Amino acid sequence: MALTTTGLWPQYTYIVPDIYTKAKMRLVGLGMYAPRGLITNDFFAAISTSLGSSRSAKDLERATGLETRRVRASTLNLCRQIAGADAPGLIDDPEAPAEESLVDMAVIAAQRALASAGRDASEIDTILAASSSDNEAFPTIAGLVQLRLGCRPVRASTLKGACACDTEIFQMAAEVLAASTARLVLIIAAESLLANATHLLDWKTSSLFGEGASAFLLERSDSEEDETYIINGYDARHAAILCYQTPLRTEAAAMAAIDHEILHMYQKGKMEEVNRLLAQYMVGYMSMNGKRVYREAPRAMAECVDVLCRHAQLDPDDLTHIIAHQANSRILQRVGEVLISEYQWPESTSTKIADHFRYYGNLSNASIGMALVESLRKGNLHEGEWMALPAAGGGMHYGAWLLRYHGLKHVEEAIRDA
Template identity: 25%
Template sequence: MPAAILGGLGTYLPPRRVSNEELADRFDTSDEWIRTRTGIRQRRWADTGQSTGDLATEAGHRALKSAGLGLGADVGLVVLATTTPDHPCPATAPDVAARLALGQAAAYDISAVCSGFVYALEVAANAIEAGRVDTALVIGAETYSTILNPHDRTTSVIFGDGAGAAVLRRGDAGQLGSFAGFDLGTDGANKDLIWIPGGGSRQRSTHQEPEAEERYFAMQGKKVFASAVRRMAGSSAALLEHIGWSVESVNHLVGHQANVRILRAVAEQLGIDSQRAVINIDRVGNTSAASIPLALADATGQIAPGDRVLLTAFGGGLTWGSAALTWPDISPV
């Protein structure tokens, strides 16, 4: 049976480090308050003039290099997961594809917020398994610093900027790096738990300018926490049952890096030892669609070829999703 194989992994973080101490001065809080509630010690924010497309292009270039490819490679599909595109129109993916000299590859954005990378993986894997393309580039990239409310402590201390990319190739089921399955879901009735209220067609159709607060990202933290744990654990359990993997056989749980307490709660609900949960939120913060590839790259020393890896995420929409794969013999760049 044909399958999508993970063939390369690349990441990019902007150089600017933003410590808890820097934000503590701005928001009348403390390093301890931030760490105990989120697990975050620092995050990266893009420099002035640095866009999501810039981060995505660099991560994509590195992923191609990791896969033994380069600029101008024969890639048939580019899927970019992001909440912070360079422009409302057009999508950012075609520009990234052009900057990577990928010719006329199909390229488009996916907006599933923090679940975006898992959604993008599923789309690319389906295209490969259906025989439409042989190679795909999947990217999660965000510049959340551009949509954070500068007066909102609860969101501004959580989010960071970054990008991660994966090269998927056509291969065979059972081959190292093959994806065993996916599980996706949504709950649009609760879209207002994670959103930017103003700036879209609904607000624009009123012919009224949005209030200043409505232009920024907003989140109902306590409700999101409970929903994230329930949906990520439920999706993971459903996927494991569908593909026939036992919880005990999962070597590594790589969840969306939203909050260290969420990650531990998901592992506990699944019955996975917390030592098997990959955590890097302390160094990069919540990078939304970029968080899973960034966590995978950080865990390279922990994950060995042949290990079973479970990915799971939750984000605005509401959206959630999980993916499972056996780890290949690759070196992230």
Template identity: 30%
Template sequence: MSVTRSVVTGVGSFLPDQIVTNADLAQIVDTSDEWIIERTGIRQRHRAREDQPTSDLATEAARRALAAAGRDPSEVDLIIVATTTPDMTFPATASIVQRKLGTPVCIAFDVQAVCSGFVYAVSVADGFVSRGMAKCAVVIGAEEMTRLMDWTDRTTCVLFGDGAGAVVMEPGEGQGTPQDRGLLGFALRCDGTKTDLLYVDGGPATTGQVGHLRMAGNQVFRHAVVNIAEAITAACAAADISVADVDWFVPHQANQRIIKGVGDRLGLDENKVISTVAIHANTSAASIPLALDTAIQDGRIKRGDLVLLEAMGGGLTWGACALRL
């Protein structure tokens, strides 16, 4: 039986030029390179310029993904931006990206699920592409998390960085089996009773200000390992695959200890796990496409590979999806 799948045909990413090392942070907050590495695995992160909004990062990542797919902005008919750091309260950052890319009038909107945003956005795009409502979708995860930092809080300010990653999704015909290219299955979750574990203490309808990121790190860690493993199992079941079938595991790059904890819980071969947290830190919704592009560029991930993506973020939201490139 022939089915239409949403196939990832191009991947691209972009990082701001400025690199902030752990030693740099030790100059402004009570921390050290050893302390940060031991607890997180992070060695450095990128930081956007003051005059470099999220849409700039998103647009450049989109351009690179389109080039990798062999597509022109004139062919784009859907733009979804996953971000928790939009340029403005409105319009959607996707609208600004549309203008900067120079695409025709199309569907464009943002998805807000914090670190889970890219997984959510890919799943949403699948609803358009697999049903014939979009033929060239650009899905972007773009964040400037350093804008939300309280630089006196060493438990959070050392964790985050800025960046963007994007994929192009196009319809492709398959046979309805796990051997098809494209998105094979996903699982999305949210538990709003855990909002107080990871949030920003501001907003237009509360304080009228942007606010700073706050996190109960130990509790987030515990929920992450258990909940992500469940979502991965559910996504694999929806895709009719097992975890053992997966060629590459591309997790949200939050913390090396979380990445290892999830991998151990699922019995994943550590050689199949893509980790870029040491050089990118936690870039929220951008972390998965950034890591995916890194592994494609260095030759590890190739066309035809079965890839598993997962993330958990504020909300608490979490989710996973399986796709064959």
């Protein structure tokens, strides 16, 4: 598979096909961590119904493919503070720590990735992190993980942005390994959009998200078997479909006052006023147009997968897995539909789409790592298989990584869930 029969690229909407990275690197370590507290659809069904948009738990499951979300104890407490101590659908893990930070989750995921590769933290040459929901301005998540793991004081950089920062970091890692003396790069992502970037009462958005972290260990290679292809793009013309403004210090007092008023109105049963405030005041909260996300994000991800396979001259039949950002089950299936209808991929493409969204929710930049671990748990990944890892997120940002899977030294460490 290469260019079209006319010798030209297809008419892509988003991707610039000739700006990509080709490198030799191998995925040698993988880990993820998800807290064990649960929020079921019953919680958001109760919220939606109280706000005048009656939904059942089954309605929410049909719309998203989501059944539960893994969350921290502090997030369950936040839910009870807003919706009441007797709110349904909130399930505690008695052994969960009362306070658990994004860095705590990232460290566990990184430790599992190192253990799965049989490597030591002292071998890491570069740390790259991503988050769309942390509040660590400096030291950054990357720097704090470096400290907690006991790494050398090597480069530690953090990208902040929505759900495609992980594909951006894959490309950065490839370029670091190809252009520097670094041989081993640790990638980490930790997320809590549910608690940190959405308002829980904005249930159409907040109900999609869970919490967790993932980590990848990438090693420079000289083997032709480890040729990988990575591409990213950004199109701010579509920013309005999914955006988030971090509040400034000067806005903190106003935001706290609005929060207090929203909660007061909700507790008083003045739901029209709650809906008005949620729609009017968005600084500090994510804003999402679900219909446009469904239309645009799958197309961007499909273009990234198609163009990388053309660069690699890889026939679609030889791509075994498409393990995409786990945004929504309907969006995942739509990626396959776009590849089939727009780029003449075979009908079997839809069977290659990994969907592990149901029990975790959208983990933003940590979701591809989670989906890879779940694919390993199910025994779906095998030596030498090609897989594409696409993502799209707010901004609008999109990208993908095309690589072969070559196994892990200690796969049991990667699939740990305790």
